Amino acid sequence: MSASMNPVSPSVTPPPDKRVILEASGLSKRFGGLLANDDVSLSLGTETGKVTSVIGPNGAGKSTFFKMLAGFCTPTTGKVRLFGEDITGLNPHKISARGLVRTFQETTIFPELTALEHVALARQLSRSANDFQVFANTLSARRDEDRMRADALEILRFLDLDGVASSVAKTLPHGYLRLLGIAMGMAASPKVLLLDEPYAGLNPDETDRAVELTRKIAASGVSILLVEHDMKAVMKISDHIHVLYFGKKIAEGTPEEIRNNEQVIEAYLGKEDEDIGL
Ligand SMILES: Nc1ncnc2c1ncn2[C@@H]1O[C@H](COP(=O)(O)OP(=O)(O)OP(=O)(O)O)[C@@H](O)[C@H]1O
Ligand SMILES: [Mg+2]
Structure with missing residues (x-):
């Protein structure tokens, strides 16, 4: 039987799932000789109103990753889907109109x-x-x-x-x-709100208040994607955490899993709990 007679070709991929809130697949970004993001994938799944964090040391590629999601910088390779629709390379205004919003600086x-x-x-x-x-x-x-x-x-x-x-x-x-x-x-x-270091420069009381507000926004049904260096706040607020290190994703999991991940401790969190105030 020739290939054209076969009604189901094995190469046919299923249509993207429109219930998946946000999905980045294999995102890479090259700036000259520097690979700021190297094959980073992340999915927010189908459940709305969750807080998902992206952590990693300075220069790990967190902001670059956010910029690619929100259309402020075009991925070198990879795809971004929002509710199943390919939004890779759309301009920020179009992406925002579809519900993926980056906060104002x-x-x-x-x-x-x-x-x-x-x-x-x-x-x-x-x-x-x-x-x-x-x-x-x-x-x-x-x-x-x-x-x-x-x-x-x-x-x-x-x-x-x-x-x-x-x-x-x-x-x-x-x-x-x-x-x-x-x-x-x-x-x-927004349906998805990207927050890049929203607690930077806040005192502990202000941070507590901002964390509470972030939770309130999530509880209203908005999915939050957060980049933040304040590990105490991240561990408290996140449902799920992804870790970037030199542009690569090295781990993902619950706060508990990330806190106990040897590779993450080695690369970022440090061996002593006191290092990150946990
Ligand atoms: N427009 C650009 N041109 C060239 N290099 C860039 C550009 N933007 C970012 N980079 C480089 O890409 C790497 C990742 O930067 P990025 O700002 O994404 O890191 P980050 O994880 O957000 O760091 P931080 O925690 O300090 O905010 C860094 O080495 C940075 O110097
Ligand atoms: Mg940054």
């Missing part, structure tokens, strides 16, 4: 705008993909603007930040600015 904060205006602006930008309504002074744009502000206030309330809604950014302490960045990410109605 402090560099995207305007000193003279209020917290509410920041969140409303982030929402407007996320909603107005390819039209110019944001800039057009039409009645419908104004009506939109009112709705955006109402939505923004609701987001600030949800994150317990409504108390600073009308404070201008330049008067807000660092801890609040970090939370404002998260609120701006939430404005895009």
Whole structure:
């Protein structure tokens, strides 16, 4: 029997599972002679509202990995699927519109705008993909603007930040600015939220508060992917952890499994529990 007569070719791959929230397969990124990510795969599975962390030493490739997921940098090889759809190489705005959102950094904060205006602006930008309504002074744009502000206030309330809604950014302490960045990410109605070192520079109380908020966001059904050096926070908040080392994934597992993984201890966590405050 010739191959063309065989109705089921062994090379046919099954269609991607649309229930799988996010799946990176074999992602690599080369910067000249440096392989910043080397064949990294990760799946968030099908259960929403989980916190998954990516840890590893400085320069391990964590931020590069996030940038590839969110479209800020094109993978050299590999694929990213969001709910089964191939999003590899799409621009960040298109990826964000599909529900995979990277939080705003402090560099995207305007000193003279209020917290509410920041969140409303982030929402407007996320909603107005390819039209110019944001800039057009039409009645419908104004009506939109009112709705955006109402939505923004609701987001600030949800994150317990409504108390600073009308404070201008330049008067807000660092801890609040970090939370404002998260609120701006939430404005895009993410299904998956990427947080790159959200607790950096926070004092222990602020970190506790930010960890609590991260949990609250996850509990609302948003899947969180977190890069963070604060191991105490990571171990407390994560459902699952992936470890990068020199661009390669060397382990994944529950916090308990990662804490006791010899290779991870050797490469990153250190032998003494005190090293990471556990
Ligand atoms: N645009 C770039 N051009 C060249 N090299 C880059 C670029 N971006 C990152 N790198 C290099 O890729 C490697 C991984 O960097 P990356 O920022 O992803 O690490 P990281 O794990 O996020 O580190 P950190 O914990 O310090 O934030 C580093 O050696 C870095 O210098
Ligand atoms: Mg980084």
